[in-house]
Amino acid sequence: MFKQDRAAAAGAGAGAGLSAASAGGPAASLSREALARIDPQLAADYPFTLNMYAVPPRDELTLTQFELLALDRLRVLRAIETARLRAKSDDDVARLIEPVVNKHLELKRNTLVRAAGPQVLYEQRRKDHISHFILRLAFCRSDDLRQWFVRQEVELFKFRFGIEQQVDRDAFIALANLDLAPVSFEDMCREKMAAAGVAPTAPAAQRQELLSRFAADVRATYPHVVQQHQQQTGGSESDALRRAVFYRVPFERVCELVGRRAVLLMGGAAYVPESERLVLVANAFRAALSDSLMATAKALPRLDEEDRLMPVLDSLARQYLDREYKSTGPRSGTIRHEDIAGLSQHFPPCMQNLYQTLRHNAHLKHVGRLHLGLFLKGIGMPLEEALVFWRKAFHKMSDDEYNKKGYVYNVRYNYGMEGKRTDYTPYSCAKIITSMQPGAGDAHGCPFRHFSPERLGEMMQRLSVSEQGAGEILRTSREGHYQLACTRLFELTRGRVHAAAQAQQNQQAAGQGGPPAFQLVEPIEHPNQWFDLSMGLESGEHKGSARTPAKPGPAANGRMSTPGQVKIQTQTQTQTQTQTPMQTQTQTQTQMDYEFDDVDMDALAELEREMDR
Amino acid sequence: MLGGDSPARVRAADSTAESPARAALAEAGTGEKRAGGGVDGGAANGSPGPRKRWARIDSDSDEGDEHGDDSGARHSGSPAQARQQQPAVVDDLDETALQTMDVDAIVAPIIKQELTADLALLLTIFYKRLFPFKEMHQWLSYGNVDPNYFTHREFSFTQASDAYIRFQSYKTADELKSEILRLCPVKIDIGAVYNVKPKDARAVSSSAFVPLERELVFDVDMTDYDEIRTCCKGAEVCGKCWNFMSIAIKVVDRAMREDFGFKHILWVFSGRRGVHCWVADQRARKLTAEARRAIVSYLEVVKGGENMAKKVNLRGAQMHPSISSSYTICSKYFVPVLLEEMKILSTQERWAKVLQLIPDESIRRNLDAAWKSHPNATDTERWNQLKAALAREQKPMLNTISRDILLQYTYPRLDAHVSIGMNHLLKSPFCVHPKTGRVCVPIDPKACDKFDPSAVPTIEELVHELDKIPAGAGNTDGSSRTPDYEHTSLKPYIDMFKRDFLAGMGESIRSALRAKREDLDKELTF
Numbered sequence A: 001m002f003k004q005d006r007a008a009a010a011g012a013g014a015g016a017g018l019s020a021a022s023a024g025g026p027a028a029s030l031s032r033e034a035l036a037r038i039d040p041q042l043a044a045d046y047p048f049t050l051n052m053y054a055v056p057p058r059d060e061l062t063l064t065q066f067e068l069l070a071l072d073r074l075r076v077l078r079a080i081e082t083a084r085l086r087a088k089s090d091d092d093v094a095r096l097i098e099p100v101v102n103k104h105l106e107l108k109r110n111t112l113v114r115a116a117g118p119q120v121l122y123e124q125r126r127k128d129h130i131s132h133f134i135l136r137l138a139f140c141r142s143d144d145l146r147q148w149f150v151r152q153e154v155e156l157f158k159f160r161f162g163i164e165q166q167v168d169r170d171a172f173i174a175l176a177n178l179d180l181a182p183v184s185f186e187d188m189c190r191e192k193m194a195a196a197g198v199a200p201t202a203p204a205a206q207r208q209e210l211l212s213r214f215a216a217d218v219r220a221t222y223p224h225v226v227q228q229h230q231q232q233t234g235g236s237e238s239d240a241l242r243r244a245v246f247y248r249v250p251f252e253r254v255c256e257l258v259g260r261r262a263v264l265l266m267g268g269a270a271y272v273p274e275s276e277r278l279v280l281v282a283n284a285f286r287a288a289l290s291d292s293l294m295a296t297a298k299a300l301p302r303l304d305e306e307d308r309l310m311p312v313l314d315s316l317a318r319q320y321l322d323r324e325y326k327s328t329g330p331r332s333g334t335i336r337h338e339d340i341a342g343l344s345q346h347f348p349p350c351m352q353n354l355y356q357t358l359r360h361n362a363h364l365k366h367v368g369r370l371h372l373g374l375f376l377k378g379i380g381m382p383l384e385e386a387l388v389f390w391r392k393a394f395h396k397m398s399d400d401e402y403n404k405k406g407y408v409y410n411v412r413y414n415y416g417m418e419g420k421r422t423d424y425t426p427y428s429c430a431k432i433i434t435s436m437q438p439g440a441g442d443a444h445g446c447p448f449r450h451f452s453p454e455r456l457g458e459m460m461q462r463l464s465v466s467e468q469g470a471g472e473i474l475r476t477s478r479e480g481h482y483q484l485a486c487t488r489l490f491e492l493t494r495g496r497v498h499a500a501a502q503a504q505q506n507q508q509a510a511g512q513g514g515p516p517a518f519q520l521v522e523p524i525e526h527p528n529q530w531f532d533l534s535m536g537l538e539s540g541e542h543k544g545s546a547r548t549p550a551k552p553g554p555a556a557n558g559r560m561s562t563p564g565q566v567k568i569q570t571q572t573q574t575q576t577q578t579q580t581p582m583q584t585q586t587q588t589q590t591q592m593d594y595e596f597d598d599v600d601m602d603a604l605a606e607l608e609r610e611m612d613r
Numbered sequence B: 001m002l003g004g005d006s007p008a009r010v011r012a013a014d015s016t017a018e019s020p021a022r023a024a025l026a027e028a029g030t031g032e033k034r035a036g037g038g039v040d041g042g043a044a045n046g047s048p049g050p051r052k053r054w055a056r057i058d059s060d061s062d063e064g065d066e067h068g069d070d071s072g073a074r075h076s077g078s079p080a081q082a083r084q085q086q087p088a089v090v091d092d093l094d095e096t097a098l099q100t101m102d103v104d105a106i107v108a109p110i111i112k113q114e115l116t117a118d119l120a121l122l123l124t125i126f127y128k129r130l131f132p133f134k135e136m137h138q139w140l141s142y143g144n145v146d147p148n149y150f151t152h153r154e155f156s157f158t159q160a161s162d163a164y165i166r167f168q169s170y171k172t173a174d175e176l177k178s179e180i181l182r183l184c185p186v187k188i189d190i191g192a193v194y195n196v197k198p199k200d201a202r203a204v205s206s207s208a209f210v211p212l213e214r215e216l217v218f219d220v221d222m223t224d225y226d227e228i229r230t231c232c233k234g235a236e237v238c239g240k241c242w243n244f245m246s247i248a249i250k251v252v253d254r255a256m257r258e259d260f261g262f263k264h265i266l267w268v269f270s271g272r273r274g275v276h277c278w279v280a281d282q283r284a285r286k287l288t289a290e291a292r293r294a295i296v297s298y299l300e301v302v303k304g305g306e307n308m309a310k311k312v313n314l315r316g317a318q319m320h321p322s323i324s325s326s327y328t329i330c331s332k333y334f335v336p337v338l339l340e341e342m343k344i345l346s347t348q349e350r351w352a353k354v355l356q357l358i359p360d361e362s363i364r365r366n367l368d369a370a371w372k373s374h375p376n377a378t379d380t381e382r383w384n385q386l387k388a389a390l391a392r393e394q395k396p397m398l399n400t401i402s403r404d405i406l407l408q409y410t411y412p413r414l415d416a417h418v419s420i421g422m423n424h425l426l427k428s429p430f431c432v433h434p435k436t437g438r439v440c441v442p443i444d445p446k447a448c449d450k451f452d453p454s455a456v457p458t459i460e461e462l463v464h465e466l467d468k469i470p471a472g473a474g475n476t477d478g479s480s481r482t483p484d485y486e487h488t489s490l491k492p493y494i495d496m497f498k499r500d501f502l503a504g505m506g507e508s509i510r511s512a513l514r515a516k517r518e519d520l521d522k523e524l525t526f
């Protein structure tokens, strides 16, 4: 039933696509009719590399297959997340994730159907389809998980949209039923006149004035649109404007563009230029996926008793969750309030700044307290000490005032003793950089993101970073690679702290003929990671911090989800989450699977693909 | 613990509002006030007498009391959290008192309760006879199209003892009124409309209790302008710096109406040093957090905290049409207010702040030297020199600097957190600011330049006016045909609320209903 619908729709879509793409499609493009002639099944089930995932697969899978597929996709999503952290532009992201996608979730385009064989294309797309739905099951069960999953999936979708051929993009959009009504510049002018209350019968001069101002507004909003049209066909700016196509949509549908002021808004409508069409498609994808995840979450409890799936799903999701920082280090619970002054040299720039502001003003605003408080909790300061630390830090305030403002409550809250009673974990760099932007009077934030270049320069001078190093860090942070800038600062400042670390690193590097500088392999992802790495250098655990990619060191335990660590995480979870004997059993089962995974997942996946053929 | 049965919370109310001698006290209270010199002028000049009482009562919250800075944890909490909150306040006091053995901490709450009696008295009269419950209920019911809209709305209260009560909800205006009379809060906050009655929230798990809708709100607070205003600091405001609020109102109001197409916009004085905005169109109430964030970032031009000197960094010479409209508004104020009144270029200390925004060492040095050698030049002359110096350079990067400086010194500074979080609270219109005693009255955006915060009636003045109502014209229980507020200086504000805001809302709701009915009719006839 469904297949028929889909095939019919695909046919219709192809027609629409052809006309739209006639302008500049690549010579090698392949229409849907042609595809259908080669393999009707493929054209019916998976006509594009793009998929809205509107229909669940109905395949039967073994548990092992199930996991293998899921893990492959998870690798891709994880790579996307990392790429987003490191790269600023979409192109950078694409460059970083392309090899990973090709390795674990390759989708050949329709043009390659003859060269690769239709069954390969079908298999690839089926794997993509199934693995998406498996992860839906695993990631539907909490807000955090859903958000994370949706964000990465949308990113993957955009990447694929970017590399899909023009015909198929157009056909896909036609099929996706996005309800896009194109409007021309003239239409917009009419709407502007209506909004401004200028009747079409108004004096010509009045209309003229309004419209020429409006044309200037449109040009200012979409400079590249006008440029692009001019380049393609020459002619004046107003000619170019007349040829441009916009989609008129409620502004709520293109929040991203509204937030960037990349669209013109008039009476609640946003005018999206054709070049930003991807935003509309990606948003439709996001909205549909978010809705289905909620629906899946509601349906999932029925699955609960049924089979062994639950523990598998649990451990899949946990790969994401456990990257939160947990203070399990040797110092846990032993840090006293009077130690902080001495330890502060090991704080990352963001925390050092908060700590110094606190020392200087004897006060810190709410979000700053939250960030520093949880960071200190993360380095191992127990609640009793934290209460003393904060009371002393606010020494200019009377006890009465201190109590009434709820500071004690705040500290206890951080430790899960108040409110939701959640054992809050310290904020990661990503959170500090992207959420809770500092406003007037706020000292929190990531210096690489939230300091002016002058302030950042001053900070580096105080840390006696060389001029060259400072220049490099400034450039890196200006380009938006805040955590890389931070990593570099760590390398430049903390790298000097421990001569032995450097010497050893130099030795290693010399052995491999690499550069002699101290270099971290993992970028800084968490303020507490900086602290641990820095402390590690001090006490000689440097092997863990300046390490080769494969072996995570002691300083980073329980946070990064390199495959080698999955086992550790699963173990701790088994201890803490034991609920029923049965579950424990299956949990151990899962753990075994992951050990398996550690051995050679890629080879296995390869094997599986072989067998499937 | 949260409900009306909480022993901890009722205590404060008992000693004041619930006292059997309340009526008598009310009499005595107004009498005492007349003796105390009665009505006085502005809050800023804090004359001794009755005013002092306000200052003492709320002396703890010098920082962000309208802002939620120090109550951040409270402002975005779940009901489960709030359940803990009430006992927490009490626990913490005891705990720390024990830890430090500080007599002050133990005695202070007792002293405070005595002071509170007076405030509670005035508030009781205010809530009983002046607060427009009927109109507020009319607003928040939105034509009763959705019968849950009022009943599922969160109210929360701050009492004089600083006890903080979240997640309250009421069936009717009368129920709200009697509860407010009982609690006598110094502050009423309005939150979101939830899927479950907030009062029943503790019966469901915290994940099953979610905010569905709320007005789009904005909060502009004068403290965010401290780094640029030269006339006042902190809680103070004067006619000069109030201009910042006028700019904010004009800029945001225009964008809301023209760009986003909203119609039902209420501007309210926050009682001391800021303004609040409620956008109440149905479409605005249904916005997701993501859309709210997008709107905030669409409006946001001044960015960065303490550690970022240059806070306006618009890309390129061309401005988005919305920003250029705002720029036109801002430019009108820059010369008369910033240069002529506030004189931001008159001393070296002040102009250094402006010059540091120019990313060119030699221009900075030249201007600094020129201005030092001509101490009598006016600020406007200096500004023109600055603009000329930047325009002379052939670098496009520098040509936009004077524009950015102008915006940094005038463009509205919004508190993003308040607008984005659906479950954030915002002080209700017609509340009384506990420190100034002024009522949070609506502001007409079209006449915002004429608004004078120091002319806003205070609760003391209003209660005094009530006393002067001739016998027979009013009724102390508020049941007279003409409501009591009609005889006070609150009248024009409540009238404006009804005329400019409620009437328009009503019209929109009615026409939406008509359209819906017509649709139905069509379906039926076919």
Ligand code: SF4
Pocket: A348, A349, A350, A351, A428, A429, A432, A433, A445, A446, A447, A448, A482, A483, A486, A524, A525, A526, A527, A530
């Ligand atoms: S990158 Fe992370 S650790 Fe470094 S300063 Fe920024 S937030 Fe702190």
Ligand SMILES: [Zn+2]
Pocket: B229, B231, B232, B236, B237, B238, B239, B240, B241, B242
């Ligand atoms: Zn002032």
